[in-house]
Amino acid sequence: MEKENKVKEMEKEEDVKIIAFLCNWCSYAGADAAGTARLRQPENIRIIRVPCSGRINPLFILKAFSSGADGVLVSGCHPNDCHYTDGNFYARRRLEALKEYLPFIGIDKRRFSYQWVSASEGQKWQSVVVNFVKRIKSIGKNEPK
């Protein structure tokens, strides 16, 4: 019985689900570049394409968690490289603030991360995914408490 539980637990760990919001110009193209280069990644991530990281309403992140995501990842263009000049700066400000609020609604703030990945950084995207999935697995599923 104990063993069975453990297996179940592990399966659960394996099964973490992550929503990623990627800006259309840099990070979404970077994730495509990773695909074109066949860079293997864990299957846990579902990507939502948005025009710019600055488009992201903090509500999206909260909604993602309440919809059952175990982790939420945001990725945009590198600072100063934003397709819309400075959208990612607004994103950084909002998301940094949001991160600090997550514990107040019972969410471990490690479940949320934002990154900068450019269109040419397929490899970086791969490592971002691998590391983030590893992190979320180590925290486990985001079960309602």
Added chain:
Amino acid sequence: MRIGVFICYCGSNIAANVDVEKVAEEAKKFPGVVFTQTNLYTCSEPGQLQIVKAVKENNLNRVVVASCSPQVHSRTFMRTVESAGLNPYLFNMANLREQDSWIHEDREKATSKAIDLVRMSVSKVYRHTELYPKYFDIKKKVLVIGGGITGIQTALDIADGGRKVILVEKEASIGGKMAQLDKTFPTIDCSACILSPKMVDVGTHENIELLTNSEVVKLEGSVGNFEATIKKKPRYIDISKCTSCRDCEEVCPVTIDNNYEAGTAKRKAISKMFAQAVPSAYNIFKRGKAPCSSSCPADVSTQGYIALIREAKYVEALKLHREDNPFPSICGRVCTHPCETECTRKLVDEPLAIMALKRFIADYELKLGKIPLPHMEEKKPGKVAIVGSGPAGLTAAYYLAKEGYEVNIFEAMPEIGGMLRSEIPDYRLPQEILDKEIDVIKRMGVNIKTNSKIKNTEKLWELREKHDAVFLATGAHRDMDLNIGEKNIEGVLPGVKFLKDISFKKAKKMKGKVGVIGGGNVAIDSARSALRLGAEEVTIFYRRSQKEMPAIEEEYEDAVEEGIKFDFLTSPVRVLEEDGKLKGAVFIRNKLGEPDSSGRRKFIPIEDSEFSCELDWLILAIGQRPDTDYLVTGDNKLKITKWNSIEMENEDILLADSMGIFAGGDMVTGPATVTEAIGHGKIAAKAIDKYIAGQDLEKIAKDMAFEKDSVNKLKTEEVFSKKELDSFKRKARIKIEKIDPQRRRKNFEETVKTITEEEAKREAERCLNCGICSECKQCSTACQADAIDYNQREEMLVKEVGAVAVTVGAEVLDSDVFGEYGGGELEDVITSLQYERLMCASGPTNGHILRPSDKKEPKKIVFLSCVGSRDRSRGNEYCSGICCMYIAKQSILTKEHIPDSKSHVFYTDIRSPGKDYDEFIDRAKKYGTQYIRGRVSKIYRREKDGKLIVNGIDTILNEPVEIEADLVVLATAIVSNKNAGELAKILNINTGPFGFFKESHPKLRPVETNTDGVYIAGTCQSPKDIPASVAQGSAVASKILALMSKDKLASDPMVAKVDKIRCIGCNKCLTVCPFNAIEESEFRGGKVVNVIEAVCKGCGLCEATCPIDAIKLSGFSDEMILEEIKAFPK
């Protein structure tokens, strides 16, 4: 809702890792889905037709295609949906390939992910609404950036297609790298022969506007309506007048590295890029105004006359000097030489002895006889009165007389020259030298009245009535008081008066001990003069330390040599006297404190440190102030400041009173230098000339300020990079000879000697040519077509264009980064581009292959491919693509030039995949070129015989190879343009990992970028050969012509929309919008905002910012994205 879902196999690309049929089955269960279908290739024609059919037959009103990335095919499918009669925005994609099947191996998990992705996509499309584009006009003009072969091709194709083109080129000529090549592979035809006609076409095409020496610095707007800002640097040549006759080049004294010849030859600072250059005109290479010239208060073209001295053009050097300063002989002796302080050479070894150089030319001329008069303009109506005949007054007189005005000088003293005459002792500036330079002014027809003091304002206004303008330059002659009881004591002398008496031969012999108080030049001059008058011991008392002393360094050194004593950090307290006769003085010791506002450290008296000193004479040289009492005596007074200097109305043009009274020199600045006074004299002359000509004073001030401020003044530390400074050879500054100190004490003979011609030439050669062009003006004298225009200034041009082609090319890696191949130190190890120049008939060796070290024909030549390419250790993993081919070409040409030569090629792999390319490699082999597979580890010069040894390894035979080479050619990597990153930001396009511009799709959209309307072609996209570059250039042209063939362009309807009923006019969106696409507006009497649709780019920042949900980004609204999130499986 009737949604249709189409899932693609993509052959086996998706199907291999995703169970497509299962996805289709699951998709049927999603809300709103009424139809699903799988296709082998959805993007193929049958695939698309099936979508159209399904939409029509099943009456679908939404479509989801689950296939590759939307960045690949969303446009394709939007067109398909449109052709089915649906609004193309009622469509969405799920990315099952790049972001699923290609990155996952676990089929089950990948399938499960695919189902999620389709569900999310379906949920979002549920919320999609119909969107309609707006149509707007296109600017039918194209900007092409970069005039290499690619840009030339693009520009010509577009221009031939009937559209206007602006071709912007950074260099002085178009042509790019191809213009530097000798022959081209695989046909071995002459590069210039096929390129030049195209260049000429560009230059003469009625639809092409060519802007050389120009760079794009800003691009705003979007496809169809860009606004480009172009910085056009001055060429200093009027292209329409230049006939390329070479006259200017012959006389130019400045030689610089020739970048067109890849450093294998030199060129003049004025030269044509190359023989076939377009525009076919000369160009002045100029970095800016050299620090020496920039720091000169009289604005003398210092680098210019130094360059002319180097060429032994002494007469020309003096003529140039006198354009800005009529007194080279005086300034060659007494200037405080800020030029030497700022000389860039000080960062290498020591600054140039600029003052000695100036004195040399001046004395050289004096030896020949009378100083020649400058070119005099014809007499003009207009009279100018100048009050004071010091350096400022004399300079103004010189330039005004030269302009043709009648000039009358009024001098209070019995002799002219002002401070030059009265205060600077003969051993520094002999009176006959002064006389000779002043004689010029007399000969120019200037009337001089001595002993004519202007005593009050009545006299001044009387003077003004008789003249059209008055220039006041009465200096600062009044000694400052010390107030330590020195008044009316016999033996106490004010410094200026003391020096004046010596100059006017009224001084008595001196005896005993002399004390001088002060630390400036007057103090040292007084001390040294006292010594020459017979004083036994002279001591200078100065309140600070030597470091803070304002006197010129050389004067201090000379004084020390002559035995003058210095007592630093002492201030006088009171004079000791007996019966009105000086006995000595009491001093107090000081210490230094914090720096004051002038940057000098304050002195603080130390308590109880007083001491007395017996003295026979005490000279007070603690400074002077202007004697301006006459300006405030009488009616209609002028204003003076609390420092007794004259108050100015406009200092830029030295205007004291708008009634035509100008003033300059020490009476404006307080005691300053000779050269500053000369600078003032020149400015005043210029302003007075314009004033008399009737120009408005404000306009004069504006023009003169522009002239001054629009010059690019170079700063000493910023001229050269550290690497460049290190590369200069060290050369010691000349030692300037002086007469023996013992002999000096006896009389007023000049202390410093003139340097010799040989010394002058050697010193002038130390000049680093900081500004590149030295502004010596020889070219403008030589040019008969009057094509040279030094007044050209940098311009900012704003151009409206509809599309942009980027063809800025690439660069070749420098060989000096390869330490193992000599790091650029081995002369006979050169780059392929240099070898190209050595083979070229128009190159530095006229097409004879002669190696750089001894100009002998090399017999054994070794070529190294992949130098820096395919080399992870250098960060360039990519193949430079063209090296294998040009090495083959160069080896064939080498054999043709030198039949008994032998070429060896070290290669990694021979890459020759082009039409007739592999055959070409075979030809090289037939010519006897030996191909060795392997890399070279080291190239060095063998000690015993100086031969170049190439050590490598043959990886086929697996054995080491050692070749004695006469010449080694490195095929260094092609690297991205060093400005590519910056340009990418300006144009809002991307670069890849190696800095090459990124195309929007590597196969299907190879010349487009992710910014609509901006296209890339040629080697700025990746290394490539000429045929490929030209093909891309034409591709861009056809893309742009297609764009321009439309009358209207559809805007992207995915823009923000305001719900005016909800909007509260808080303007938060307006502040975050990066494109100023939101404006204030009114709705039913309340404040709201409005989106300017043509400007909005659809980033959605506004929606994320709006506190009350009143602004929505069409196609990506909160509701749509939240639906997508909610579809995420729980």
